[in-house]
Amino acid sequence: MDLSRLNPEQRKAVLHVEGPLLILAGAGSGKTNTMTHRIAYLISVKKVPPSQILGLSFTNKAATELKERVKNLIKKVAGERASKGLVISTFHSLCVRILREFAPLVGYTQTFSILDTSDQEGIIKEILKHINIDAKKFDPSWVLFQIGQAKNKFLTGENANRFFDTLKGPKIAYDDYSIALQSVFPRYQERLKLLNAMDFDDLLFNTVNLLEGHPEVREKLSKRFKYILVDEYQDTNPSQFRLLEALTSTHHNICVVGDDDQSIYAWRGADPTHILHFDQHFPGTKRIILDQNYRSTEMILKAANEVIAKNSKRFDKKLWSQKGHGAPVHMVAVEDDRAESQMVAEELMKKEEEARLNNVPPKWNRYAILYRSNAQSRIFEESLRLHHIPYKLVGSMSFLDRKEVKDVLCYWKLALNPNDDTAIRRIINWPARGIGKTTIEKINTHSAQQNISFYEAMNDHLVLQGLNEKAKSGLKSLSSSLQELRNGIQSINRENYHNLDGEFLQAVSLWAKNSLEKLGIKEALIEDEEDPAKAQRRYESVEELANSIGMMDLPSFDPEKPTTGEQQMQEYLSSLVLNAKEEEDEFNEDKNAVTLMTLHGSKGLEFPIVFLVGLEDGCLPHQRTIDEGTDLSEERRLFYVGITRAQEELYLVRAKNRVRYGKPIPRNPCRFLADIPNEIILERDESSTPSFQSEEAQKRHEDEVANFFAEIQQRLKSPRS
Numbered sequence: 001m002d003l004s005r006l007n008p009e010q011r012k013a014v015l016h017v018e019g020p021l022l023i024l025a026g027a028g029s030g031k032t033n034t035m036t037h038r039i040a041y042l043i044s045v046k047k048v049p050p051s052q053i054l055g056l057s058f059t060n061k062a063a064t065e066l067k068e069r070v071k072n073l074i075k076k077v078a079g080e081r082a083s084k085g086l087v088i089s090t091f092h093s094l095c096v097r098i099l100r101e102f103a104p105l106v107g108y109t110q111t112f113s114i115l116d117t118s119d120q121e122g123i124i125k126e127i128l129k130h131i132n133i134d135a136k137k138f139d140p141s142w143v144l145f146q147i148g149q150a151k152n153k154f155l156t157g158e159n160a161n162r163f164f165d166t167l168k169g170p171k172i173a174y175d176d177y178s179i180a181l182q183s184v185f186p187r188y189q190e191r192l193k194l195l196n197a198m199d200f201d202d203l204l205f206n207t208v209n210l211l212e213g214h215p216e217v218r219e220k221l222s223k224r225f226k227y228i229l230v231d232e233y234q235d236t237n238p239s240q241f242r243l244l245e246a247l248t249s250t251h252h253n254i255c256v257v258g259d260d261d262q263s264i265y266a267w268r269g270a271d272p273t274h275i276l277h278f279d280q281h282f283p284g285t286k287r288i289i290l291d292q293n294y295r296s297t298e299m300i301l302k303a304a305n306e307v308i309a310k311n312s313k314r315f316d317k318k319l320w321s322q323k324g325h326g327a328p329v330h331m332v333a334v335e336d337d338r339a340e341s342q343m344v345a346e347e348l349m350k351k352e353e354e355a356r357l358n359n360v361p362p363k364w365n366r367y368a369i370l371y372r373s374n375a376q377s378r379i380f381e382e383s384l385r386l387h388h389i390p391y392k393l394v395g396s397m398s399f400l401d402r403k404e405v406k407d408v409l410c411y412w413k414l415a416l417n418p419n420d421d422t423a424i425r426r427i428i429n430w431p432a433r434g435i436g437k438t439t440i441e442k443i444n445t446h447s448a449q450q451n452i453s454f455y456e457a458m459n460d461h462l463v464l465q466g467l468n469e470k471a472k473s474g475l476k477s478l479s480s481s482l483q484e485l486r487n488g489i490q491s492i493n494r495e496n497y498h499n500l501d502g503e504f505l506q507a508v509s510l511w512a513k514n515s516l517e518k519l520g521i522k523e524a525l526i527e528d529e530e531d532p533a534k535a536q537r538r539y540e541s542v543e544e545l546a547n548s549i550g551m552m553d554l555p556s557f558d559p560e561k562p563t564t565g566e567q568q569m570q571e572y573l574s575s576l577v578l579n580a581k582e583e584e585d586e587f588n589e590d591k592n593a594v595t596l597m598t599l600h601g602s603k604g605l606e607f608p609i610v611f612l613v614g615l616e617d618g619c620l621p622h623q624r625t626i627d628e629g630t631d632l633s634e635e636r637r638l639f640y641v642g643i644t645r646a647q648e649e650l651y652l653v654r655a656k657n658r659v660r661y662g663k664p665i666p667r668n669p670c671r672f673l674a675d676i677p678n679e680i681i682l683e684r685d686e687s688s689t690p691s692f693q694s695e696e697a698q699k700r701h702e703d704e705v706a707n708f709f710a711e712i713q714q715r716l717k718s719p720r721s
Contacts, residue, residue, distance in 0.1 A: 001045050001077050003037060010034045013255075013288045014041050020282035021255040022233075022275070026319045027304070027644035028295025028606065031257050035229060036069040038255065039086070042227055044078040051085035054225035054247070056094065058232050060578065062604070063088050066231070087225070091240050092200065095207040096574045098221065099198075100567070105214055106206045111416045111570060113197040114577045118406075119422040120144050120199050127187045128180070130448075138180055144199075147185050151201040152237045152269040154208070160185055194453065196419050200577070204239035211246035222250040233258035233278075237269035245281075252282055260315055261308045264600060264638050276313065293319040293644075295606050297326025300650050303676045304643040310675055311633045319644075328682040330651040331673065335687040336664055340655045341383035343686060344369060344611050347651070348389055348594065351609070364390050368595040368607040370642050372620045376613065377596050390593035394601050404525060408542045409573065411519060412512065415485035416569055419453035428458075431524035433474035439467055455482075485515055492565025508565045508572075509550030516542060599642045610646035612639075615654040616667040632671075639672045652676075656689040 003011050010030060013023050014037045025031035039055065042048040055070075057063040067088040074083045087094070096114070103110045115123075121140040128138060146167060150160045164181040192198060198206060211218040225247055230236070233256035236244070248254045256278060263272035279285035293301055301319045308314070334340045352362055369380055377393055384391045407430055410423035418424070429435040447457035457463055458475050467475070488511050497503040516522065522539045529535035549572055595607065599620075614620060621635035643650060652673060657664035666689070 001037075001041055003041075006034070006037060007290075007292055009288055009290050009292070010037070013290070014038045016255075016286055016288070017042065017046055018253060020252050020278070020285040022278045022285050022287045023255065023257040023290060024275075024287065024315055024317060025257050025259055025290040026293060026317060027259065027262060027641070028293040029290035029319070030292075030294055031231070031290060032066060032069065034290065035066060035231065035257060036073055039066075039070045039229065040073045040077065043074055043082060043086075048227060049085065050083050051087070052224070052226040053086055053229070054094070054227070055086075055088035055229045056091055056231065057088070058090060058235055060090055060093070060575075062231060063090055063093075090578065091243065092203050092578050093575070095203040095243075096571075096578070098207050098210070099203065100570060102210055102214075102217055105217065106210050107193065108198070108206075109196055109417075111196070111566070113195065113413055113417045113420045113423070114203070114574055115192070115197050115199050115422060116577055117141075117144070119197075122422055122425075123188060123191055124184060127184050127191065131183055131187070133180055133183070138177070143181060143184060146181055147188060148199075148201040149269055150185065151205045152239045154205070154238055154242070194419075194451070195421050196417055197422075201239075204237075204243060208239055208242045208246065211243070218246050218249055222247055226251055226253055228254045230254070230256040231258075234260050234263040234272055234275045235265050235268075235270045236274050237271060239269075241271070241274050241281075248282075252284070254282060261311070261317075261637055262603060262641055264603065264634060264641055266634050272313075276315070289315070289317050291317050291319055293321045294323075295647050296321060296644060297323050297648060299326045299328055299680050300643060300646050302680050303329050303650065304640055306677055307636065307643065307672055307675045308640045310672075311636055313633065327649050329676065329680055330649070331676075331681045331683045332651060332653045333669075333683075333685045333687055334653065334655050335689060336655050336657040337379050337659050338383075339686065340613060340653055341379045344380065344613065344651075344653065345383040345387045345389060347611075348384075349387055362592065364594050365592050366608040367611070368597065368602065368605075368609075368645065369611045369613060370597060370599050370602050370645065371612075371614050372599055372622060372638070373614075374598060376619070380596055380613070384594060391596055392591050392593045394595065394597040402538070402541055404521075404538045404542050405545055408516065408521060408545060409576070411482075411485065411515060412569060413573060414455075414482050415489050415515075416566060416573070418455040418482060418486070421447075421454040424454050424458075428478065429474070431520050432527070433477050434470040435474040435478075436471065439471040439475075442466065481519060484518065488514070489565045489569055492568075494563040504563070504565075505550050505568070508568050509546055511565060512546035512549050512569075513543070516546060599638050602645050603641050606645055606647055608647045609649045609651075610642070611651040611653060612642045613653045615652055615670040615673060616658070617669070617671055618658075618667065620670050620672070636672055639670070656687045 003014060006014065007030075010033070013021065013034050023031070023034065025034070035055070039053060042053060043050055055063070055066060057066065067086065070086065070088070071083045089097075099106070099108070099112070100110050103112055121144060124140040124143050128134070128140075146164065150156075150163055153163065155163050161178075161182045164178045164185075167177060167181070192202065211221065228244065228247060230244065235258070244254065256275070258275050260272055260275050263270060263275070266272070274281070279287065296304075296319075298321055301321055305318045309318075332343060334343050348364075348367055351367075352364070355361075355363070371377065371380075381391065381393065407427055410420075410427045413420050413423045414427075425440070428440060443454060443458045443463055446452075446460060446463050447454050450457065450460075452460075459479055464472055464475065489508070492504070492507050492511060494504045497507065516539075521542060522535075525535040525538050526532065529538070549569075599612075617623075617626065620639060621632050625632060625635055654669050654673070655667060658667050659665070
């Protein structure tokens with residue numbers, strides 16, 4: 001196998017086979033190429049069976065890219081089928097597959113549902129109502145987030161309550177939120193168990209409980225996966241760490257790739273100490289540093305190295321490049337918000353005009369505008385539109401958020417798990433079947449009193465006998481439709497198609513398409529819409545959903561194991577939830593438009609020219625972090641991530657004032673800017689406001705800012721606000 005194109009450190013990483021390995025891969029250092037060659041080396045040279053190798057990543061996009069690159073490389077050196085059986089997936093996808101196999105051991109059936117965010121929030125609202133807590137007073141998404149944090153930290157019972165006691169809820173008294181969380185959490189988990197459903201965090205939580213509570217399962221999976229590789233290890237949370245500990249219980253053949261300097265997800269539960277203390281967790285670790293950067297110029301890397309060096313808790317490393325010095329770093333000060341967006345738009349126009357004079361067609365996708373918070377995008381969108389500059393805003397509505405798509409998915413979920421209360425409540429009267437609010441309330445009451453599912457309650461004769469004929473007929477019709485769907489999917493078996501994946505998947509896809517007709521989905525959409533063309537477009541969306549099933553192949557761990565249509569639909573529905581959970585919107589690098597996105601969203605991407613905007617204290621580092629007086633190291637890492645997205649040119653832009661409630665408020669420069677050496681900066685000031693020249697002037701500025709925000713707080717407290 002040819003490793004000549006790898007640099008010396010990359011080759012060391014590939015050739016290390018047995019025992020724990022920590023690869024510290026700096027930004028743009030070719031980590032994916034290194035991982036690809038390492039897996040291919042294990043299979044083609046060391047003759048490790050592909051089924052004994054497990055690769056884990058955080059997004060399906062990253063997992064798919066890695067798997068495709070491995071398959072293509074192995075194909076060249078060992079043949080077409082040499083990679084068959086290789087498992088490369090996300091943590092959550094792996095957990096779904098494990099739980100589908102062993103779910104009864106943790107108190108679920110193998111047909112458990114996976115709830116999306118809106119389903120979870122609906123359950124939270126119901127619980128708050130049931131325990132007489134004003135749901136309007138609490139933000140269900142915040143409640144869910146903190147419940148998720150508790151699960152990822154493996155906190156239950158009194159330990160979870162102590163964690164909730166440390167939190168401060170938004171806008172209302174801290175004690176109120178703590179009490180609400182302590183009341184909601186156990187009821188929420190009980191409700192999920194009753195529904196035979198898990199949320200996103202349960203997938204990890206329940207898998208770790210399974211492996212830690214059942215040594216025979218832990219040993220079986222540890223022997224199944226003898227070589228484990230983990231990408232972006234610095235982003236692992238306690239649940240993922242414990243999962244890896246369990247999976248390596250019979251061996252320590254774990255290779256992790258990551259960069260402590262790019263650990264920016266603590267708010268999601270990521271713990272950078274996992275990578276910093278890796279050699280303590282896995283004794284005998286070999287450490288390899290990939291510090292040659294293939295992305296950026298030396299000027300950009302010099303800025304990045306100097307900024308991140310100020311963080312104390314990190315591995316000592318410096319990125320270097322053979323791409324030459326490159327352009328100096330542009331540091332631009334402007335008057336205010338509007339001037340900032342105007343300057344960026346004009347700079348873009350100027351660069352494209354220069355390219356046009358050299359007969360180069362517009363390449364708007366060369367540029368990215370990166371900011372700390374989503375709210376900062378609005379004024380840049382406005383300026384780009386005024387200048388007729390095409391742009392793409394990462395973070396738009398997902399295909400899966402469309403009403404018709406969610407409704408159809410609920411029917412398919414119910415065909416597999418009729419006890420999914422959230423799904424059945426959503427579609428109980430769509431298409432219309434004469435079931436009103438009074439009927440639904442009666443079923444809800446009976447369900448709660450008898451501690452049974454909504455589906456069981458609606459088929460109970462005690463409920464039916466108290467309803468009018470129209471409601472009875474509607475419920476019987478729904479019950480009959482769901483039973484017909486269930487019978488149809490259960491009748492499909494891979495063996496009936498001689499284990500030919502194509503024909504088997506086609507049958508599952510056809511079942512889905514036929515379900516649309518049997519349920520009268522097209523007619524319902526026509527009835528919902530005044531515009532027939534819009535109804536048709538909405539129906540095409542759900543048709544595409546059915547078609548997509550035929551394009552998927554999600555094999556189980558054992559490729560020879562017979563697969564039913566029911567199992568295939570479980571995998572399909574699981575994959576939809578997992579994919580949707582990753583990102584609000586997938587980055588489309590092919591669209592010829594300027595990219596607007598947050599610094600968090602930019603991780604892993606690169607652009608020839610980057611504008612880092614809003615570089616003032618309060619924006620970056622974020623005001624919340626400053627106010628809490630906590631460690632600013634993660635905010636510094638976020639700045640570092642932004643800098644290292646740039647390949648050729650980097651603009652660092654700040655406004656001397658931010659307009660708030662119609663009043664310009666002076667702002668301090670981002671404190672991290674002072675760490676960049678003057679000799680690599682090309683600085684310009686386009687504002688009319690002088691920079692602070694003395695400590696006295698600085699103090700006056702700080703007092704003015706403090707007085708302004710105190711005034712705003714007072715307004716918010718007044719009855720008129």
